Amino acid sequence: MEIDRLGNWRRTHYSREITPEMDGEAVVVLGWVRDIRDLGGIRFVILQDREGTVQVTIHRDKAKRESIEKADALQRQYSLGVKGVIKKTEMTPRGIEVIPEEIKILGIAQHPLPLDITSRIPAEIDVRLDARVLDLCRDEGRAIFRVQHVVLEAMRMLLSKEGFVEVHTPRIIASATEGGAALFSVEYFDQEAFLAQSPQLYKEQLTLSLEKVFEIGPFFRAEESHTRRHVNEFISVDIEQAFATEVDVMNVLEELIQHVCEAINERCRRELEVLKHQIEVPEVPLERFTYREILEELEQEQIHVPWGEDLPTQACRKLGNLHSNFYFITEWPTESKTFYIKPRDDNPTSCEGFDLMWRWVEIASGGTRVHSKEFLIQRLREQGLNPESFKYHLKAFDYGMPPHAGWAIGLDRLMMVLTGRKNIREVVLFPRDRFRLTP
RNA sequence: GCCCUGGUAGUAUAGUCCGGUCUAGUAUGAGCGGCUGUCGCCCGCUCGACCCGGGUUCAAAUCCCGGCCAGGGCGCCA
Numbered sequence: 128m129e130i131d132r133l134g135n136w137r138r139t140h141y142s143r144e145i146t147p148e149m150d151g152e153a154v155v156v157l158g159w160v161r162d163i164r165d166l167g168g169i170r171f172v173i174l175q176d177r178e179g180t181v182q183v184t185i186h187r188d189k190a191k192r193e194s195i196e197k198a199d200a201l202q203r204q205y206s207l208g209v210k211g212v213i214k215k216t217e218m219t220p221r222g223i224e225v226i227p228e229e230i231k232i233l234g235i236a237q238h239p240l241p242l243d244i245t246s247r248i249p250a251e252i253d254v255r256l257d258a259r260v261l262d263l264c265r266d267e268g269r270a271i272f273r274v275q276h277v278v279l280e281a282m283r284m285l286l287s288k289e290g291f292v293e294v295h296t297p298r299i300i301a302s303a304t305e306g307g308a309a310l311f312s313v314e315y316f317d318q319e320a321f322l323a324q325s326p327q328l329y330k331e332q333l334t335l336s337l338e339k340v341f342e343i344g345p346f347f348r349a350e351e352s353h354t355r356r357h358v359n360e361f362i363s364v365d366i367e368q369a370f371a372t373e374v375d376v377m378n379v380l381e382e383l384i385q386h387v388c389e390a391i392n393e394r395c396r397r398e399l400e401v402l403k404h405q406i407e408v409p410e411v412p413l414e415r416f417t418y419r420e421i422l423e424e425l426e427q428e429q430i431h432v433p434w435g436e437d438l439p440t441q442a443c444r445k446l447g448n449l450h451s452n453f454y455f456i457t458e459w460p461t462e463s464k465t466f467y468i469k470p471r472d473d474n475p476t477s478c479e480g481f482d483l484m485w486r487w488v489e490i491a492s493g494g495t496r497v498h499s500k501e502f503l504i505q506r507l508r509e510q511g512l513n514p515e516s517f518k519y520h521l522k523a524f525d526y527g528m529p530p531h532a533g534w535a536i537g538l539d540r541l542m543m544v545l546t547g548r549k550n551i552r553e554v555v556l557f558p559r560d561r562f563r564l565t566p
Numbered sequence: 567g568c569c570c571u572g573g574u575a576g577u578a579u580a581g582u583c584c585g586g587u588c589u590a591g592u593a594u595g596a597g598c599g600g601c602u603g604u605c606g607c608c609c610g611c612u613c614g615a616c617c618c619g620g621g622u623u624c625a626a627a628u629c630c631c632g633g634c635c636a637g638g639g640c641g642c643c644a
Contacts, residue, residue, distance in 0.1 A: 239577080
């Protein structure tokens with residue numbers, strides 16, 4: 128089929144912007160065919176654009192022959208443009224319809240489509256991800272990523288207001304000896320290199336020049352996780368702040384979480400409705416529990432976690448039943464955290480590291496960092512890491528490294544919470560996991 | 567990586583336990599026809615599927631073995 132040229136047609140209104148008061152006005156609407164209902168002498172084409180839908184009504188006895196032919200050729204998901212006149216009517220839910228003067232077919236769709244774009248027949252997540260671009264045409268997908276946009280905008284606004292400078296650190300790094308998560312290796316000309324799992328060391332180094340920095344970007348972990356809350360490429364929201372401690376950055380974090388929740392409630396009413404989800408804006412300060420308090424709480428629930436260990440999934444699930452919103456867990460055992468988290472001065476077996484939880488899911492973690500070079504080297508050795516591999520990082524400590532603290536939010540996890548989705552893949556446009564590298 | 571569950575038209579499902587009634591049912595979709603106010607329109611006709619390989623049996627969608635794939639859980643996740 129020949130498709131039409133866009134020519135000088137430009138959208139005059141999104142579907143949603145058309146109101147009964149505009150009766151008689153000429154419009155150009157552009158979008159896609161969501162649905163077609165043909166009653167014989169009259170054909171209803173539901174045109175969908177980013178903002179909603181509008182009905183295009185074609186009367187077989189009144190419309191131009193060309194328009195009728197175009198309307199007859201349409202199928203679901205065809206891209207189309209309609210130049211027409213708004214008609215006020217009692218017979219549509221919106222109180223308006225568009226009577227076409229001219230229809231342009233701007234893009235065609237191969238049928239059968241791999242999933243039902245009207246969402247009446249559900250599809251499994253695997254089918255949906257295989258046809259992700261089409262899946263994202265559904266209301267739900269659009270809603271999730273518009274919420275994400277508002278979240279990111281709100282974060283950038285608040286962090287900027289607080290004096291943080293947005294930075295970008297390398298994704299390609301030389302050393303795989305940081306310990307912790309497994310890294311993906313890449314060929315870098317004639318050297319072996321790795322994809323960064325976090326901006327941690329770079330953002331710390333930047334505190335000695337820019338003082339307060341934040342970074343939002345993707346990072347990579349080569350873990351063979353197989354759960355609804357892990358992907359191998361994820362978006363991290365990181366901050367690092369000079370002359371600050373755990374408590375200072377926790378304050379920033381809880382203010383940010385509250386601000387984001389408020390922003391969504393204000394600006395994403397329709398999206399939340401589509402997602403059938405409500406957001407409770409948390410009160411600040413958030414509840415703060417020490418690791419020891421959490422262990423005691425679990426003990427009451429007959430779950431025994433030995434002091435020093437990270438919380439197993441089952442324990443986290445139990446905490447989810449006991450806590451219904453965001454909360455902090457502080458004073459983790461030093462042995463359970465990584466080398467750069469600072470032990471407490473009064474009791475070095477505990478550290479100044481914290482996690483931000485939402486019910487049973489870990490959303491963010493952070494803490495005061497070690498900023499004494501000698502002690503950092505000692506900590507590296509204690510964790511079986513070779514200080515030589517960190518020589519560029521350690522160099523920064525020769526140039527007046529300030530005391531500093533920071534945190535990292537798993538944006539995708541936060542998005543699960545904010546949109547009420549149960550699988551992280553729903554809130555990632557093109558997820559990468561152990562078994563999926565495409566599309 | 568380990569454990570559990572599953573794989574039937576484009577999509578979502580019934581049937582599988584207890585083999586034969588399955589020429590595999592239903593919804594949606596797609597094709598054709600009819601219908602001038604639908605909004606999950608309606609009505610009629612048509613199209614389209616048992617993951618792959620092996621085995622048991624007179625007979626396998628159904629039972630057994632292997633593979634592949636998927637979902638969920640656990641572990642891993644500085």
